[in-house]
Amino acid sequence: MIFVRSLHKWLGLIVGLQMTLWMLSGFAMAAMSMNQVKGGDRRSDAAPPPLARQVQTVPAMQEVFQGSISVALRYGPDGPVYEIVNAAGATLRDARTGQAYEITAERALAAATRDYSGPGRAISAEQITAPFIELRKHDGPVWRVNFDDRRNTSLYIDGVTGLVLERRNDIWRVFDIFWMLHTMDYVGRDNFNNPLVIVAGLAALWLSMSGFILLFSSFRGRDFDFGSALRRFRGATITSVVKAPGREVSSLALAPGLSYFDAFARTGVNLPSNCGGAGSCGQCVIRLSPSVRPDKDEQRQLSAAELNEGWRMACRHRVRANTEVELPAGVIDNELLSGQVSSVRFLAPFTKEIRIRLDDPLPRPFVAGQYIQLVIPAGTFLVDPASVPDSWRGKWVDIPSTLDSSAAEEVRRLYSIAVAPNENPRELVLNVRLVPPAGASKPWGRGSSYVFSLLPGDAVTLCGPYGRFGPSDSARSLVLIGGGSGMAPLRSIVRHEYSEQGLKRPIRFFYGARCEEDILYREEFEQLAAKVEALDWIVALSDDLATPDKWSGYRGFVHDVARRELTESFKELADAEFLLCGPPALIEAARQMLRGLGIADDRVWYEDFGV
Amino acid sequence: MKPVTFFRKAHKWATLVIGVQAVLWTLGGVYMTVIPLPVIHGKHLMSGVAPSEIDWSRVDIDPGLVVMANPDAPLIRLTMFDGDPVYQVLGERHTLISAETGGVVSPVSEDAIRRVARTDFSGDAEIVSVTLITDNVPLEIQNARPPLWRVDFAGWNEPSFFYSAETGQFVSRRHNLWRGFDIAWMFHIMDYEDRNDMDNWLLRVATAVGLFSALFGMGLLIYRLGFRNRAKVAP
Numbered sequence A: 001m002i003f004v005r006s007l008h009k010w011l012g013l014i015v016g017l018q019m020t021l022w023m024l025s026g027f028a029m030a031a032m033s034m035n036q037v038k039g040g041d042r043r044s045d046a047a048p049p050p051l052a053r054q055v056q057t058v059p060a061m062q063e064v065f066q067g068s069i070s071v072a073l074r075y076g077p078d079g080p081v082y083e084i085v086n087a088a089g090a091t092l093r094d095a096r097t098g099q100a101y102e103i104t105a106e107r108a109l110a111a112a113t114r115d116y117s118g119p120g121r122a123i124s125a126e127q128i129t130a131p132f133i134e135l136r137k138h139d140g141p142v143w144r145v146n147f148d149d150r151r152n153t154s155l156y157i158d159g160v161t162g163l164v165l166e167r168r169n170d171i172w173r174v175f176d177i178f179w180m181l182h183t184m185d186y187v188g189r190d191n192f193n194n195p196l197v198i199v200a201g202l203a204a205l206w207l208s209m210s211g212f213i214l215l216f217s218s219f220r221g222r223d224f225d226f227g228s229a230l231r232r233f234r235g236a237t238i239t240s241v242v243k244a245p246g247r248e249v250s251s252l253a254l255a256p257g258l259s260y261f262d263a264f265a266r267t268g269v270n271l272p273s274n275c276g277g278a279g280s281c282g283q284c285v286i287r288l289s290p291s292v293r294p295d296k297d298e299q300r301q302l303s304a305a306e307l308n309e310g311w312r313m314a315c316r317h318r319v320r321a322n323t324e325v326e327l328p329a330g331v332i333d334n335e336l337l338s339g340q341v342s343s344v345r346f347l348a349p350f351t352k353e354i355r356i357r358l359d360d361p362l363p364r365p366f367v368a369g370q371y372i373q374l375v376i377p378a379g380t381f382l383v384d385p386a387s388v389p390d391s392w393r394g395k396w397v398d399i400p401s402t403l404d405s406s407a408a409e410e411v412r413r414l415y416s417i418a419v420a421p422n423e424n425p426r427e428l429v430l431n432v433r434l435v436p437p438a439g440a441s442k443p444w445g446r447g448s449s450y451v452f453s454l455l456p457g458d459a460v461t462l463c464g465p466y467g468r469f470g471p472s473d474s475a476r477s478l479v480l481i482g483g484g485s486g487m488a489p490l491r492s493i494v495r496h497e498y499s500e501q502g503l504k505r506p507i508r509f510f511y512g513a514r515c516e517e518d519i520l521y522r523e524e525f526e527q528l529a530a531k532v533e534a535l536d537w538i539v540a541l542s543d544d545l546a547t548p549d550k551w552s553g554y555r556g557f558v559h560d561v562a563r564r565e566l567t568e569s570f571k572e573l574a575d576a577e578f579l580l581c582g583p584p585a586l587i588e589a590a591r592q593m594l595r596g597l598g599i600a601d602d603r604v605w606y607e608d609f610g611v
Numbered sequence B: 001m002k003p004v005t006f007f008r009k010a011h012k013w014a015t016l017v018i019g020v021q022a023v024l025w026t027l028g029g030v031y032m033t034v035i036p037l038p039v040i041h042g043k044h045l046m047s048g049v050a051p052s053e054i055d056w057s058r059v060d061i062d063p064g065l066v067v068m069a070n071p072d073a074p075l076i077r078l079t080m081f082d083g084d085p086v087y088q089v090l091g092e093r094h095t096l097i098s099a100e101t102g103g104v105v106s107p108v109s110e111d112a113i114r115r116v117a118r119t120d121f122s123g124d125a126e127i128v129s130v131t132l133i134t135d136n137v138p139l140e141i142q143n144a145r146p147p148l149w150r151v152d153f154a155g156w157n158e159p160s161f162f163y164s165a166e167t168g169q170f171v172s173r174r175h176n177l178w179r180g181f182d183i184a185w186m187f188h189i190m191d192y193e194d195r196n197d198m199d200n201w202l203l204r205v206a207t208a209v210g211l212f213s214a215l216f217g218m219g220l221l222i223y224r225l226g227f228r229n230r231a232k233v234a235p
């Protein structure tokens, strides 16, 4: 589809203008009356005078008739004529006298006047030689007889036979310009077999076919919900009962036909989202009813347990009738919070740790594993790689000296909190990886390059906390599998677990990185693992070439390493819960691996970063 | 609504209405432009044998006499038909009169039409059938005046020649490439009944919607390209 879309766009660039001209000229020609264009409405239908019987006989005309293919007897401009056709063409003779019959100006005027029934008078006759634009299919001498009507009618009279060849007028003249635009024959106007129009036509064919194909993917069922659109237009609303933890049950007036995601947004309730309602982030959950059928996106993004409880993605369901909706904690009064960047430092070549000091403490404490939603303002910002530590500079060589990111609109991105809840109520720590462009002409990640442009002292705006990622209290032990910046919520969970408030359960933390440099918080975890016996810290490096021989740890993908390790200690897993966090590929592979081990889906939690 | 969103939606909806027709327009357009018009007109089907000269030694009836017998005919024409000199009398009624005897020849016989068609047709494809059309004139020759002789030739192109059964005059020729053109033209002017009426409201409305769709598309394109420039990563 992406291919078809870009094909359509590029073809549009190439033949869009001609396509528009075709439509324009087509419309103009259709709008005109063909009868007027051809002058048919000012054509007299009076029958010519009857033919005279006293005409020259065949023997009398013998010499003239000799060698002819046909001889016609008809009424000429001012009397009966013989039209004699032979291999050389046609000639006229006066049928009564047998004399040559010249088409003079008077006769041309007479022929034109007899043919014309409009309000004007024939005012002049001029002799010219065809072909020319107004009379392009004819060859030879002709009379142009001009009438003084408002259309500037001109009748063309054949200079030899005296017959009316064409009836032209200003309507035709305008029509003919459109015809020329349509045939793309800017010289003769009639040759629509010219290479230009053929090439343009082929391109236009692809344009229209790709457009037609795109129609199927451009419309959603909801586009055709005209009833709801009409109700929205009239300002009608649907009142829904809204529940939220720690709040009184209230009711909200939602716009009919919109997705819950959009409808809530209209009432000022912004559900957390990374995808803006596209159905790919799985963060916009609300609780409807278990009887609401989940779609494919929801089956992928939400766990079986959540689906059974009636949790659904708000962007996948439309407001249709009065319903009861439950919102996750904190969504309703998610006023924006302000803060200041207190420090930034590189954790890995492309990952930064950002500390944010909030102006006020969080309205409600966060739970280990949750995230905040960062407002990425509109405008332009520059990432200056000058601050990259010297030892990692080598990794940045292929990257432009400044990354300039600009957008017309504010967006929001989600970032997990990388510290435990009770460490400091006014400080948040984020780990953010700079997301590279997905293709040659694609920009660098909008949100992550904004974060990379931040300097200590910069003001930031965010809201939250949100999120459902975290172990339940009933779990006896935890298995954490993470990669890259997927470290953040897992670090929060680990730090919380072994803090004063934590349950201090055994944790096996499998962390995947490409090479040694990419291991986040390496020292911290090595020290913690040495101190806390319950913590098992296992690192797997996936990039064999970049990993020195002296590396004594695991090599390969983290889910493969985890599979091997977990298979050996299978019995201990009975009461364990599994927490997966990182890019989609890692989540997918780890989920498969766990399914392979026979772990039930309802003991697996995952946070898919989507990039 | 932002302009780009407006253009996207407007383009999308206009195209929903006109999409199928736009494909038919361009498809038909390509057909009509790719095949040379003289081929469509079937020039290549004609043998090009020059019409025979009038054999004056056999013309015994004077034009004046024919006029006397048919006072209301505005046009009479003396030519050769199937080897004989004849008068075509083209008045209210069309008749063919022998220039030798003055006797009425029309309607012309199937045998004569076979011979004439044989000479007119280029190549030696077999004549598959000769049929007389008296009413229910086929759509492909709808403007012709019946009765007509239809001569069908063999070949992938299925050429047909039409002659007036009253005067034996050649009327027109049709073949499969022409028939394809006629269908393309029908889709082009959206006259699904007669295939030749360009003054129909369906076409007017459809071209107007098509025009808006194209304009919205252009608007969308301009916005998209403009935006892309600004979002580029600095070198």
Ligand SMILES: Cc1cc2nc3c(=O)[nH]c(=O)nc-3n(C[C@H](O)[C@H](O)[C@H](O)COP(=O)(O)OP(=O)(O)OC[C@H]3O[C@@H](n4cnc5c(N)ncnc54)[C@H](O)[C@@H]3O)c2cc1C
Pocket: A274, A281, A283, A371, A413, A414, A415, A416, A417, A430, A431, A432, A433, A434, A435, A436, A437, A438, A439, A442, A443, A444, A445, A446, A447, A448, A449, A485, A486, A488, A489, A607, A608, A609, A610, A611
């Ligand atoms: C719950 C949750 C928690 C998260 N926590 C963290 C965290 O702790 N740390 C962290 O670093 N990240 C985290 N993320 C990811 C983060 O929210 C952003 O998605 C990430 O930073 C990328 O956003 P961006 O604006 O930089 O990139 P975007 O501008 O959104 O682009 C992302 C990638 O997709 C490509 N792309 C964008 N649009 C298109 C398109 N139309 N067609 C093709 N390709 C396209 C871009 O080029 C880029 O490669 C989390 C995500 C979720 C859902």
Ligand code: FES
Pocket: A261, A272, A273, A274, A275, A276, A277, A278, A279, A280, A281, A282, A283, A284, A313, A314, A315, A316
């Ligand atoms: S908003 Fe992202 S899935 Fe609904």
